[in-house]
Amino acid sequence: MQSFIEKMPKAELHVHIEGTLEPELSFALAKKNNVQLNYETPEALISAYDFNDLPSFLAIYYAGMNVLIEEDDFYQLTYAYLSKARSQETLYTEIFFDPQAHTIRGVSFDTIITGIHKAQVDAEKNLGIKSQLIMCFLRDMSAESAMEHLVLAKPYLNWLIGVGLDSDERDNPPSKFYQVFAQAKKLGLKLTMHCDVNQNNTLVHIKQCINEVQVDRIDHGVNSLESEELCELIKSHKLGLTVCPVSNQFVVQSLTSNEIHQMLDKDMLVTINSDDPAYFRAYLNENLIKLQQEGSFTAEQMVTMVANSFKVSWLAEEIKDNYL
Ligand code: ADE
Numbered sequence: 001m002q003s004f005i006e007k008m009p010k011a012e013l014h015v016h017i018e019g020t021l022e023p024e025l026s027f028a029l030a031k032k033n034n035v036q037l038n039y040e041t042p043e044a045l046i047s048a049y050d051f052n053d054l055p056s057f058l059a060i061y062y063a064g065m066n067v068l069i070e071e072d073d074f075y076q077l078t079y080a081y082l083s084k085a086r087s088q089e090t091l092y093t094e095i096f097f098d099p100q101a102h103t104i105r106g107v108s109f110d111t112i113i114t115g116i117h118k119a120q121v122d123a124e125k126n127l128g129i130k131s132q133l134i135m136c137f138l139r140d141m142s143a144e145s146a147m148e149h150l151v152l153a154k155p156y157l158n159w160l161i162g163v164g165l166d167s168d169e170r171d172n173p174p175s176k177f178y179q180v181f182a183q184a185k186k187l188g189l190k191l192t193m194h195c196d197v198n199q200n201n202t203l204v205h206i207k208q209c210i211n212e213v214q215v216d217r218i219d220h221g222v223n224s225l226e227s228e229e230l231c232e233l234i235k236s237h238k239l240g241l242t243v244c245p246v247s248n249q250f251v252v253q254s255l256t257s258n259e260i261h262q263m264l265d266k267d268m269l270v271t272i273n274s275d276d277p278a279y280f281r282a283y284l285n286e287n288l289i290k291l292q293q294e295g296s297f298t299a300e301q302m303v304t305m306v307a308n309s310f311k312v313s314w315l316a317e318e319i320k321d322n323y324l
């Protein structure tokens with residue numbers, strides 16, 4: 001089964017590019033950019049990855065970004081992820097990036113997005129992995145800041161497929177960003193939002209996402225299973241759910257294999273993803289393998305989940321058919 005999973009052509013729809021920053025690259029960039037890291041070796045840095053909920057993870061995730069300064073840093077980060085993904089038979093990926101986490105440190109929007117974009121172009125040409133970019137807003141920053149970044153993105157709309165919402169969900173509901181997302185939709189961008197596992201008011205947030213924001217997909221969304229009404233709503237809108245088992249294990253101490261079984265039984269469009277693979281020490285294959293082992297999923301169920309990723313992707317319909 002492990003080799004079957006490894007060889008399957010796959011897609012990934014929920015991966016934060018900053019969450020793919022491997023300690024070795026982090027050390028190389030820190031040296032180049034004269035940034036002080038508080039650890040002697042990459043191994044020491046990894047052993048400091050001590051998180052057991054979303055806020056404790058986010059603190060380490062944002063601190064790690066300080067080494068990303070020049071366009072080429074964003075290029076290297078993105079190219080390294082795309083190479084790793086391609087080595088795991090991932091043929092298509094939709095990548096999140098968090099511009100506010102960099103502009104707040106004085107890095108320009110152009111530097112960030114140009115570095116990422118050039119790596120996407122080169123990786124498609126050299127490695128045969130296709131990718132599209134999703135700009136995420138940090139929900140613990142203001143709606144005004146999000147809107148400012150949407151304005152900054154306007155000259156680069158051809159490089160973006162959609163917008164998302166991530167970071168700390170507590171007290172930061174989807175409704176805070178209605179106007180920003182309405183504007184993004186008008187600009188022709190797809191919409192998705194994180195509804196992380198077991199955050200405050202997750203069910204209310206999922207409902208707002210669907211009924212008010214009218215998202216095209218939901219990131220995580222596992223708690224929808226607590227409400228039959230929400231499950232039906234998700235199904236009737238044919239919304240994909242981008243679930244991240246190993247990330248869930250860190251944040252809520254469960255791979256959520258039972259919940260993923262329930263989603264499959266209900267014919268919900270569940271997909272499997274890595275979220276922040278350098279921090280959670282698991283890329284897409286490791287997520288799929290750990291999940292399969294814990295939940296004894298059949299090969300057919302694994303194929304369904306991988307096919308779902310292509311189905312609910314934001315690839316043009318005529319291109320999707322080439323993968324399915
Ligand atoms: N940013 C990066 N990873 C995240 C996650 N799992 N949840 C919310 N925001 C994030």
Ligand code: ZN
Nearest residue numbers: 014166194275
């Ligand atoms: Zn995420």
